[in-house]
Amino acid sequence: MATKKNKRIGERSPVLYFILPALILVGLVLIYPIIYAVGISFFNWPLVDESSRGFIGISNYVRIFQDKEFWHALFLQLGFIFIAIPIELIMGFFVALLLNREFKGVNLIRSLLLLPVFVLPVLSGLTWRLMLQPEYGAISFLLNTLGIPQTAWLANPGTAYAAVIIQDIWRMWPFMFMFIYSGLINIPSSLIEAADLDGAKFWDKVIKIIIPLLRPTITTALLLRLIDALRIFSEVFVMTGGGPSNATTLLSLYIHKQAFRYFNVGYASAMGVILIVISLIIANFLVRRNMDSGS
Amino acid sequence: MKKKKLKMYLIIFISIIILIVELFPIAIIIMNSFKKDIDIWSANPFSFKPTLDSYKKVFQRKDVMLGLRNSLIVSILSTSFSLVVGAMASYALSRFKFRYRKALSYSFLISRMIPQISLSIPLFMMFRSLGLTDTLIALIFAHMSFNIPYVIWVLLPFFSSVPIEYEEAALVDGCNRKKVFWKIFIPLVGPGLVVATVFTFMMSWNEFLYALVLTSSNAKTAPVVINGFMGQYAPLWGQLAAAGTIMLIPVFVITLAFQRYLIGGMGGGVKG
Numbered sequence: 368m369a370t371k372k373n374k375r376i377g378e379r380s381p382v383l384y385f386i387l388p389a390l391i392l393v394g395l396v397l398i399y400p401i402i403y404a405v406g407i408s409f410f411n412w413p414l415v416d417e418s419s420r421g422f423i424g425i426s427n428y429v430r431i432f433q434d435k436e437f438w439h440a441l442f443l444q445l446g447f448i449f450i451a452i453p454i455e456l457i458m459g460f461f462v463a464l465l466l467n468r469e470f471k472g473v474n475l476i477r478s479l480l481l482l483p484v485f486v487l488p489v490l491s492g493l494t495w496r497l498m499l500q501p502e503y504g505a506i507s508f509l510l511n512t513l514g515i516p517q518t519a520w521l522a523n524p525g526t527a528y529a530a531v532i533i534q535d536i537w538r539m540w541p542f543m544f545m546f547i548y549s550g551l552i553n554i555p556s557s558l559i560e561a562a563d564l565d566g567a568k569f570w571d572k573v574i575k576i577i578i579p580l581l582r583p584t585i586t587t588a589l590l591l592r593l594i595d596a597l598r599i600f601s602e603v604f605v606m607t608g609g610g611p612s613n614a615t616t617l618l619s620l621y622i623h624k625q626a627f628r629y630f631n632v633g634y635a636s637a638m639g640v641i642l643i644v645i646s647l648i649i650a651n652f653l654v655r656r657n658m659d660s661g662s
Numbered sequence: 663m664k665k666k667k668l669k670m671y672l673i674i675f676i677s678i679i680i681l682i683v684e685l686f687p688i689a690i691i692i693m694n695s696f697k698k699d700i701d702i703w704s705a706n707p708f709s710f711k712p713t714l715d716s717y718k719k720v721f722q723r724k725d726v727m728l729g730l731r732n733s734l735i736v737s738i739l740s741t742s743f744s745l746v747v748g749a750m751a752s753y754a755l756s757r758f759k760f761r762y763r764k765a766l767s768y769s770f771l772i773s774r775m776i777p778q779i780s781l782s783i784p785l786f787m788m789f790r791s792l793g794l795t796d797t798l799i800a801l802i803f804a805h806m807s808f809n810i811p812y813v814i815w816v817l818l819p820f821f822s823s824v825p826i827e828y829e830e831a832a833l834v835d836g837c838n839r840k841k842v843f844w845k846i847f848i849p850l851v852g853p854g855l856v857v858a859t860v861f862t863f864m865m866s867w868n869e870f871l872y873a874l875v876l877t878s879s880n881a882k883t884a885p886v887v888i889n890g891f892m893g894q895y896a897p898l899w900g901q902l903a904a905a906g907t908i909m910l911i912p913v914f915v916i917t918l919a920f921q922r923y924l925i926g927g928m929g930g931g932v933k934g
Contacts, residue, residue, distance in 0.1 A: 381839040382758045389751035389770070389810055392743075396807040397773055400784035407784070462680060465673060476677050478921045480684055485917045487868045489885040490906040493892070494691045497702075497899055505690050505707045537687065545924065598777035601870035605889050619779040619871075626783050627875060639780030650775035654768060 401643065404636045412633035414626075427637035437638065439613060440621040443528065447617060448596045451535045456589065458536070459543025464573070466544075467551045477548070480541045488538075492606035495534045496521060524614030527607050531615045534602060539595075543588055550584030551577070583656075590653040594646055618642060691910075695903035702899045716900035726905050728880075729887035733909075735798055736883060737866035740805035744862055745855065747806075748813025753843050755814070756821035757829070767818065774811035781807060782875045789876060796878045804872040809862045816861070820854030821847065857923045860916055867912065884909055 411423045431437050466477055483491070498506040499520040511517050520526045558576060567575075578585075600619035603609070609616035609624065616624065622642070626635035694702055696712040720726050755767045785804050786795075794800040824847060832842050848855070873883040884905065891902040917924065 382754050382760050384840070385750040385754035385758075385843070386766075388747045389814070392747055392803075392806055393770070393773065393810055396785070396803050397776065397781070397811070400781050400788065400807070401776070403784035403788065404780060407787070466677060468673070470670060470674055472674075473677070476681050478918060479681060481921075481924060482688060482914060482917060483684060485864060485868075485913050486688065487870075487885055487906070487909055487913065489868075489870045489889055490691065490909065491687070493889070493902060493906070494687050497694065497897075497903075498687060498690055503703055503707055505686075508707050537684070541684070594775050598779060600779055601885075604870075604874075605892070619777065622779050623782075623871075623875075626786075632783050632787065636780075636783050639777070639783055642777050643780045646775050646777050647772060650772045653775070654771045657771065658764075658768065 404639055407633050408637035408640050410633040414630035414632050427634045440616050440618050444618045447532055451532050452592050454536050455540040455543045458540040459547050462544045463548040463551050481545055483538050484542050488601040489605050491538055492602035496606050499530055521607055522611055524611055527611055527614050531603050546588040550581045554580050594649050597646060691903050692907050694899055695907040697900050699898050699900040716904035720901050720904045725887050729882050729884035732881055733884040736801045737863050740802045740809050740866050741862045744806050744809035744813050748810050749817055752814050752817035752821045753847055756818055770811055770814045774815050778871050782871055786875050796881045798881050800876050801881055805866045812862060813858045816858045817854045820851040824850050860920050
């Protein structure tokens, strides 16, 4: 009966009716640009003087390997990822444990904690820039009253890099918190209470019960954060502009600089393609997990 | 028993400290929006007389008003298009059997993760050769490159969880597929639509990179205008803070109002 109905309506045409608009649009603004990017990555393509444009094969990719600035950007990017994300995870985890109980106002605290995650990245970067100004910034002022001398935090390579990381931790640990908290409330409280009765100590409980049960949640959160951290741009761009002297030029900022300041779109695209490949490898794990558990 | 109560007070105390530290930067930006530029540059950052001076200046600035208008147009239109198109695709991907269905779902889902910086270069070149540089149309299309995959990502699990009997009954009753989609599915996936709407809107509202690369003056969105306040020599912090606070109002209203949907949205339909 059902098949007959379906035949009459026609299985094929409704599929197209529903999926074609998305396919066309995604093809236009996503697939075609990716092909385009791969294409120009094989060209010497200066935006300012397009007459000197020419096919150069894989030279741009070879150039990446010899480009000290690229390796520096990659190094900064990896440092950023490996410092910021673990701290965000640990803070999020413990605050989730702390707030996984009921008291007056806990709901309000939980939702207010989330606000930074949704603050405009541009505004976040600029706010930190303001707070770190040596003469009149609020953080500089507070540190000064604690006896730390006034410093131009964002003018010094080391402190500027640290500031960029702290800005990200501030913004994104609540993301980890909320993710882990949502996993935590799905753990039957009887499990945790049973451990309590057994006299299990706090750390035993965390290591033997909570972490194993939360593993899928934590993995998903980490993968999501990893992909996001890999392409961070706006916050850093407005906060430091990549400076001082490239100290905060993360991958996206370096690509942006090559493309829109030096106008080497061919070379910038080659780096962009590599970034796409890395992102897709990580995303592949995430999507597979999702599709497996979905079906 | 007394020890337990003491522990509870300690927990509440720590929670409040964490909250204060966490909200400090937001408080700073709001506080500075009530100061004059000149007062921000001088003296103690915490002492001031509140004034609406910066807000008055911001509301008189043509570029800010244009930026806010552009941000609203781009956010609303790219959200609406992405929702319709994405919901239809999710329906097809969850309900029809056809060749490459799995591969197609996979491609849509994974495409959400493509870094914007990599796309910004080809998009810039494409829109330039089409003569669409510095237009809202270009921005709306550019935003759909992350909004459509996101909508599909969020909605797919919602569509998949609708019991198949619902549509079988409707199809037997003589409804066609289009009617089933609009009359039966759309109401049933309501919560998913809320998540998708809230997040696509916020992603567009907060977006900076495409606006930076694809616009120069007419189509500038508010985040780019705000960044322009940094100026060459003297940053206009007061006006920057005022414009920033205005931009934050919809974000915070949405965040607090749709709190219970946020977790699902942040994961973007990912099952934890």
